[in-house]
Amino acid sequence: MNKQKVSILTLLVAFVFCMAAMCISFGLTHAEDTVGASEIFSTSGSASMDSDGEYLSFSMGGDDNAAVSFRRNLALKWYAFDGEPAVGGDFSAHYLELTFAFENTDFESFTVTLETTQMTMSKAGKTTNEIVFTPNGGSVTAVVNGEGAGVSVSASEPITLALSERDGEAGYGNFVVSVNGSEAGTFTNIGRYYAKYASASADTPIDPLTFSAETDGTVSFAVHSLNDQSFALTDGEVTDDTAPVLVIDSEIKQILLGTEVDFDTVAIDVCSSSVSTTRYYLADGVPATDEDGEPVDPAFEDDDLVGYNDLDSDKRFFETDFNGSNGGTVSIAFRLRDGNSNAACYFIEWYAAATADNGHIAVVHPESVSDTPTLTFDEAQAEAYQAEVTAAALDEDGKSVQVGDGAYYYLPSLRAYASDATCGYTDMTFQIYYRTYNGDTDSASGAYDELRIELEEEGLYEFRVVPVNSAGKVMIGEFEDGQATITGNNVWDAENLTTFRFRVAYNGPSIEEPEEGEVGYVDVTYEFEDFDIVALGDYQTRYKLYRLDLNEGAEPSSVSDVRGGEGASVTENAYGTWTEIAVYDKDLESDEGDNVYDWDPDSSRSFIPQEKGYYKLVVEVASANMPIATASQVVEVTSEADVIPGTSYWLQENLTAVIFLGIGILCLIGIVIVLLIKPKDKDEKKDRA
Missing domain, CATH: 2.60.40 (Immunoglobulin-like)
Incomplete structure (x- = not known):
């Protein structure tokens, strides 16, 4: 075999090796089924995460910002098979279920909060339900929304919270709360069958599930599972082995011929943020066939639903789908798959008010619908x-x-x-x-x-x-x-x-204070949030800015401390005295007196802090002969903006890809070398001979 043939063979081997490396890389990525704990829950304030134990654990103090939150959509009710999946198999409703355990009871109260959208609108724009645990010897007492005597359970055993609906009350927005199987109370005014996450930047932020505590020490607890997803740890990570669930908020009664098949659905997974959906349908009365057109019995085969047809996203049913009939009934299925290859199938008729004898959904002609609400x-x-x-x-x-x-x-x-x-x-x-x-x-x-x-x-x-x-x-x-x-x-x-x-009746103006603002920095313009003022007719406002001059030895640790120390008058505080900052005086130089603060409420609600500490903005609102309403905001100013570099997990999370990228580069170098090696011709060989 001459060198030219060897070079070509080497090139082919290198190419095959590169392709194999790429396939292995894709295969490993596809097979990955563990999730970092920080991808599921987030912590704030003094709360911290511990991924060294048997289950995902957390610790937190009693500061106002200490919390552990689940910040993604959370399913409250869905349907699923009872046992092995089978077309026409038994199914039932499933509800939110959370299991956790206290590692100590060093707290005055421990709260699990559920935030959701609303069934009945309110000014808050969201509904907050909570269950509060208080220690009592070797047990804890759980009280829902501050009502009733509550339920007492052992503090040393895992605690399971579960939701359910009373017979005949499905869809009313009320869920019975059980603690270890005993009814503890009711979560009310819940607008959907899932808690929809909304970030802090939304008009109405919603954290579906939050843990917090009132304590003078540190409370530790472990979360064992949420909606059948276990949080048992393997090498500090959670194994994602639970399929996504399908939640439907529409009360489906029928489908109209010629209209797009569109339901108010959401696919929810506890661990994965990526869920793919495949939709199928089968029109009753039309023979079920496989992909070759051969008659089959509808059934599950691997990842496919044999006998069903693909349901396109813009699918509309027409008479031709029912052999020319003016409507009929259909079965519709959704297969959900998460980013870690967990999959499950859900039938839409489970969620529908199915009227057909076979439990399927009616498809009717629009002209046959004469009912009005x-x-x-x-x-x-x-x-x-x-x-x-x-x-x-x-x-x-x-x-x-x-x-x-x-x-x-x-x-x-x-x-x-x-x-x-x-x-x-x-x-x-x-x-x-x-x-x-x-x-x-x-x-x-x-x-x-x-x-x-x-x-x-x-x-x-x-x-x-x-x-x-x-x-x-x-x-x-x-x-x-x-x-x-x-x-x-x-x-x-x-x-x-x-x-x-x-x-x-009008009782005078009211002022709603905004949420606590961001931290301010010396020599950096700080702008206060707007107050929400509600008043009838014309009203007048006056804004004043104050700096807190601390008493000797006073060391408030947070805005909450300063708020808690407020006195009867606007200038009184347990930690010191509020000193008013004068409005910008155009007759003075910009660096004279209080002009350095650049405070002019007629133009904006901003100022330039000159020293670290606490500042307060006070607003007074007067309307007709009504009492004057006042409200305030307090901001903490630090000496300078701290830049804390975050820990990067990029290499750790992409190690496999980096390894095979390196292999690919080496292979590419080898290919280039092979291509650059020029084989000797036969004439040159003869001359040397």
Whole structure:
């Protein structure tokens, strides 16, 4: 064999070796099934993570910011097979389940908080439910939302929290909370079947699951599992062995011919942020066939659902899908796969109000749908809802809710009274018609969690609500001269609508303080957040800026400490005295007196801190003859911005790829060398011979 042949062979071997290396690299990446603990939970304040034990563990002190949070979507209810997957197999509802264990009980209280969207809208924009544990000897007592005597369980054994729904109350936003199998209370006003994560930059941040504590020491606990995903550790990492789940927030009743098949679905995985979805369907009455067109019985085979057809994202059913029939029934399935190759299949009919004998979803012609939504109250129901309406006009202190620009009245849930044959409550929209004693009819509209009336004046309000289904059909009104669609012109004449009333009064301006701001730095412009001021008519504001001059030996450790030390007057504080900073004086030089702070509230709410410490912005709001309202913000200023380099795990997480990249580079060098070696010709060999 001459050198030219050897060179070609070497080139081929090198190429095959490179391809093999790449395949091995891809294979290893595909097979990876462990997840770093920090990818699942996050810590803040004094909280820290320990991944050296049997389970994922945490420790935290009692500072205000200490918390352990699960910051991704969290499933609250879904359906799954009972046992091995099989087409037509048994299934059941599954609910949120969390298991954790205390490693010590050195705390006054330990709180597990669930934040979600809402069934009934409120000013907060989210619902917060919590279960609080307090130690009692060798046990802990769990109390839900501060109500009831609670449930006592052993403090030395794992504790399991589980949600469920009472019979006949599914979809009302209330979940029974059980602790180790014993009912402890109810989580209320939950708007969806999953807790939707919203980051701190969102208008309404939501951390689905949070652990916090009140303690003078350090509390330690371990999280054992969440929604069937174990947090047992192997070499400090969690093995992701649980498939994603499918949550559906739509109350599916039927599908219309010619309309896109689109459900309000979300795929949720505890460990993985990447989930792929494959959709299938099978029209009843149409023979099931395999990919070769041969008749088969629908069944699971490896990763495929044999006998079912692929359901495209823009799929619309037509008569041709049912052998020319004017509709029929279908079975629809979703297969979910996470980034670590865990997969599961879910059938949409499990979540639907299936009416067919086979439990599948009806597909109907749009012209056959004549139903319109209804909103009905019998006498007892009207009295009960009126009581809720009256209560919703009062705040926690029993006074009228605020009135003025930006103030709203939030309607109680209408879930128990609205119905439609074609869609569920959460898929409807609602038109609210309202008026005051001397005012014209006004209106507002929104989904079930957006029902509110702007309170632009005080006095008596009355309102009526008209539902609209997902097909756009409006409730039909009963009038003296017959039936008609309800509009703003005839809404008060409809005999099948109920009028509800509430009264509100103006008690002066109110100020909502923003969340605690970021840390400030010396010589760096700091801008305070805006206050949310609600007032009726014209009002005046005045802003003042203060610096805290500390008493000798006083060392507050946080803004919360300073807040807690506030006195009766604006200048009093347990840690020192608040000294007012003068407004910028144009008659002085920029570096004279307090001009160095560049404080001018008429132009902005910003200033330039000159020394580290604590600063306070105070706002006073005056409106008519009402009492003056005040509020404040406190900011901590440090000497300079600290830049703390973070620990990089890039090499650790990409070690395999780096190794094979190096191998590939070496192979490439070898190929280049082989190509550059020029073989000797036969004539040269003969001359030398």
